[in-house]
Amino acid sequence: MSNEIVILLIACGLLIAMGVLELILHRSRLARIPIRIHVNGTRGKTSVTRLIAAGLREAGVRCVAKTTGTVPRFILPNGREVPVYRPGGANVIEQKQAVTMAAAQRAEALVVECMALQPSLQWLSESKLVRATHGAITNARPDHLDVMGPAEEDVAHALAGTVPVDGVFLTAERKHRAFFQQVAEERGSRFRAAEDISRPLTTEDVAGFPYLEHQDNVELALAVCEEIGIDNETALRGMWRAKPDPGAMTETRVEFFGRHVIFVNGFAANDPISTRYIWEQSLRRHRGLKRRIAVFNCRSDRADRSEQLAESYAGWTQADEVVLLGTGQYIFARAAVRSGLDPTRLVFVDRDHPADIFEILLGLSESSALVMGLGNIAGPGLALAEYFANRGMDHARD
16 A cells, blocks of 8 residues: 555544544533524524523523624623624534534523525534524525525425424414424424413513514514523513614614604515515504605625515505615616516615715605615615614614
8 A cells, every 4th residue: 555545544534533523522512501592584583593692691591692694793691792703704614613602601501593595504504513402483485595495485494404303493484384393293392383472472562672673583582581481571671672683673763954764774674575564564654754765775696686576576565766776786677677666766876885875865855754775784785774873863663
């Protein structure tokens, strides 16, 4: 046997040994974290991750959370947030960082948001990296169909990769609930619907949030906390004080030289079902405003999302102006016009600085207007939302 082959065999053996050692160490860290909560879904998983962690902290449970929303963050047991270090970009293996962080912090609980899209990677994240005691899925809606599709049912099947084995599984999803319940039973996990909490949420409960939070998200987070033995009142106190993700849906009131503008940050709700819901809801809340302006932030690398939103938007209650931002404006415009949108309502913005976009929107607002950001939070979406927030007089609440 040549020296080269011997060296190659030794190198392969060392790599295998290192992999086995790393697996043993990872499993050892997992065993030191008795409560492991894996949150997945199309929309709302970042919010639910933050809400669960806040409820646990309020009850005195030492908890570490990891979100992968607008700005990826580790949330430490004292509520302080630190950025997730990504030297090579987002990778599902970084879930190991969350486990290492939680073990180092002597956490009793880890709440981690699923960051994978590929169905095989969602399964890997759960079965090898998190091995949850509690799994939660917010909903299954038609988004990322290029990866999880082509149909909405395929999205549900992909998300089901994070249903735990021999644990507890909870979901706020209704349309595909029977499917998720079947998967949970096959994996030996107890199934629970999010709304089956000990006390129904009231209008006052939802109004306690300083931003616009969806009732389904709160119910799911409360149900998870109940499974861990935390009563609703304690969990809600913590959730009301929780810091929202930068992409959370907020309302900001701006008074500017006689113009009254309500800006709604709905950029993060980018599937057609969620986006239409918050658009119609906002129109009802602010029916007294004179103008309605929809601002779509379009990404050329999310062409399928732009087309889905454009085709769906043609059937919504129409805005007076449809303002397009970002690199995928013409993708959205073509699909919207093909679906019946009046092209004279389209406003193309070739500027990226939020101050410039702010001025354009004010010019369209007349005396009063509802301005709502939709489509994508990345790029000019987040910058515009922050610009409005910094100039707002207050933040509206339900």
